[in-house]
Amino acid sequence: MTATSPDRAVTARPAAQPPNYLTEGGSTLRSWLLTHDHKRIAILYALTITVFFFFGGAAAAMIRLNLVTPPGIFAADTYNRLFSIHGIVMVWFFLIPSIPNTLGNFLLPMMIGAKDLAFPRINLLSWYLFVVAGVVALVAVIAGGVDTGWTFYTPFSTMYSNSYVILAISAVFISGFSSILTGLNFIVTVHRLRAPGMTWYRLPIFVWSNYSTAIILVLATPVLAITLALLAVERLLQVGIFDPALGGDPLLFQHLFWFYSHPAVYIMILPGFGVISEVVPCFSRKPIFGYKFVAWASVSFTAVSFLVWAHHMFVAGMSVYAALVFSLLSYIIAVPSAIKVFNWTATLHKGWISFDAPMLYALGFIGLFTTGGLSGLFTANLAFDVHVTDTYFVVAHFHYIMVGGMVSAYFAGLHFWWPKITGRIYHEWWARIAALLIFVGFNLTFFPQFILGYLGMERRYHSYPPEFQFWNILSSAGASILALGYVMPLFYLTWSLYRGQRAGANPWAATGLEWTTPSPPPKHNFDKTPTVTRPPYQYRPEPEPQDAQGHA
Ligand code: HEM
Numbered sequence: 208m209t210a211t212s213p214d215r216a217v218t219a220r221p222a223a224q225p226p227n228y229l230t231e232g233g234s235t236l237r238s239w240l241l242t243h244d245h246k247r248i249a250i251l252y253a254l255t256i257t258v259f260f261f262f263g264g265a266a267a268a269m270i271r272l273n274l275v276t277p278p279g280i281f282a283a284d285t286y287n288r289l290f291s292i293h294g295i296v297m298v299w300f301f302l303i304p305s306i307p308n309t310l311g312n313f314l315l316p317m318m319i320g321a322k323d324l325a326f327p328r329i330n331l332l333s334w335y336l337f338v339v340a341g342v343v344a345l346v347a348v349i350a351g352g353v354d355t356g357w358t359f360y361t362p363f364s365t366m367y368s369n370s371y372v373i374l375a376i377s378a379v380f381i382s383g384f385s386s387i388l389t390g391l392n393f394i395v396t397v398h399r400l401r402a403p404g405m406t407w408y409r410l411p412i413f414v415w416s417n418y419s420t421a422i423i424l425v426l427a428t429p430v431l432a433i434t435l436a437l438l439a440v441e442r443l444l445q446v447g448i449f450d451p452a453l454g455g456d457p458l459l460f461q462h463l464f465w466f467y468s469h470p471a472v473y474i475m476i477l478p479g480f481g482v483i484s485e486v487v488p489c490f491s492r493k494p495i496f497g498y499k500f501v502a503w504a505s506v507s508f509t510a511v512s513f514l515v516w517a518h519h520m521f522v523a524g525m526s527v528y529a530a531l532v533f534s535l536l537s538y539i540i541a542v543p544s545a546i547k548v549f550n551w552t553a554t555l556h557k558g559w560i561s562f563d564a565p566m567l568y569a570l571g572f573i574g575l576f577t578t579g580g581l582s583g584l585f586t587a588n589l590a591f592d593v594h595v596t597d598t599y600f601v602v603a604h605f606h607y608i609m610v611g612g613m614v615s616a617y618f619a620g621l622h623f624w625w626p627k628i629t630g631r632i633y634h635e636w637w638a639r640i641a642a643l644l645i646f647v648g649f650n651l652t653f654f655p656q657f658i659l660g661y662l663g664m665e666r667r668y669h670s671y672p673p674e675f676q677f678w679n680i681l682s683s684a685g686a687s688i689l690a691l692g693y694v695m696p697l698f699y700l701t702w703s704l705y706r707g708q709r710a711g712a713n714p715w716a717a718t719g720l721e722w723t724t725p726s727p728p729p730k731h732n733f734d735k736t737p738t739v740t741r742p743p744y745q746y747r748p749e750p751e752p753q754d755a756q757g758h759a
């Protein structure tokens with residue numbers, strides 16, 4: 208489909224739009240800041256996390272700038288603060304809230320035929336907590352920063368670091384409450400507010416994914432909260448919990464931290480799986496292959512993600528037998544991931560594929576996530592991991608998944624639902640160019656890091672031996688392309704808000720209840736609660752009569 212395809216049902220109608228959630232209820236700042244509408248709260252979140260994304264991105268740019276030539280332009284201490292704030296902001300203030308709180312908030316009620324989330328006020332509270340947490344994080348940075356890395360390992364963080372650890376962990380602690388409230392809200396909504404006929408097996412995979420994410424949010428986040436509270440107790444009161452000099456156990460911190468943080472990586476990636484599972488069937492014009500397997504693969508992460516945390520600790524000094532068990536369990540977690548990749552691929556097979564921007568991002572996701580997942584199998588291998596722990600190999604692994612995968616999925620979703628959310632159509636060609644730049648820039652940035660790690664370049668150092676410079680230059684060059692790719696949507700998406708064509712109700716001819724509403728949707732989503740009679744993804748594997756253009 209191209210931007211001019213009649214299938215988009217573009218109404219070049221300059222007249223006033225029918226009332227929708229953007230106009231109903233007022234357009235004052237107050238009406239936004241006190242809104243209970245899940246769609247407006249989604250927009251508030253989107254604006255907030257965009258700020259954090261570029262803030263974290265700025266830190267990343269400085270890191271890559273520093274690494275162009277050893278010994279770099281920043282002192283070791285400044286460098287430590289840069290990568291710490293980069294990690295903290297990207298993990299807790301971008302990745303974790305990214306899809307659930309923006310697209311999830313907007314779409315979850317619409318996809319199940321509900322008027323809102325179960326607890327609209329708590330939803331707003333959740334955003335306020337997030338903003339307070341973000342402000343505390345910024346205060347920590349302005350005060351002088353934190354130098355522990357996003358992992359806050361003890362006893363460095365409790366006894367030795369003289370940076371603003373307490374402020375930083377308070378920020379993460381508060382954001383945790385926001386996560387828990389969102390999780391609870393999603394779980395109750397999916398259980399209680401499904402429209403008549405919306406049985407579990409008629410739920411879009413996006414709902415299954417966000418539901419599974421919500422369960423992990425609720426189960427894992429309290430563990431992080433307790434761990435950070437204990438950290439604060441040791442730092443402030445010198446009570447021996449983690450510091451061996453005080454009779455504590457530093458391994459305990461690592462166990463507790465990763466008991467949260469491994470499941471948290473699935474908090475970050477699962478909603479991305481959900482987006483891809485919507486986009487791939489739509490642009491292949493086929494039902495998703497193996498719906499039940501994909502759905503249950505999502506849910507299985509809520510259990511298996513809690514069983515592998517100690518694979519982050521293979522060299523930390525735990526028993527070799529324990530390491531063996533965690534290594535084996537880590538291989539198991541690859542199974543549901545692989546199921547998803549196989550099923551998306553099978554969905555593409557013999558599909559009527561079109562390469563619109565959301566699909567380009569989605570295809571990018573599949574390739575990059577698979578690369579990240581396969582490198583995870585390398586690190587899950589005990590003998591190999593001893594060699595690459597704390598090197599750039601691990602940095603490459605998780606960036607392939609979290610940036611190549613998750614950020615691409617966020618962009619796929621943002622472009623896919625942009626016409627629904629804003630009622631406008633962005634410029635397709637700019638969007639395709641951005642998707643391509645992001646894919647190329649990403650690989651150029653992070654593939655060299657696999658090589659660097661394998662060659663032995665340690666992570667978290669401001670300088671490195673000269674023989675590593677070649678790959679570092681490539682990586683920094685790639686980062687410039689990547690940055691350009693990330694900045695472009697800011698412009699063409701904003702432009703579309705003012706000058707873009709108006710979108711019809713269903714510009715992609717997609718299935719799903721959200722597409723049955725006007726774009727942008729009215730405040731209460733549905734005038735009449737819909738009754739669901741069919742499973743999702745009832746696409747026909749053939750060209751729509753009008754949209755033969757632009758298909759490959
Ligand atoms: C196929 C499934 C996966 C396997 C087998 C796997 C395995 C591993 C292992 C063994 C490590 C530790 C390496 C080391 O420190 O030496 C690791 C690190 C990491 N993985 Fe994965 N992983 C998988 C998927 C994921 C996913 C889906 C994400 C994120 C969405 C992720 C994010 C991370 C992060 C953030 C780290 C590094 C943490 C740090 O030290 O800062 N992984 N992975």
Ligand SMILES: [Cu+2]
Nearest residue numbers: 469516518519
């Ligand atoms: Cu892990």
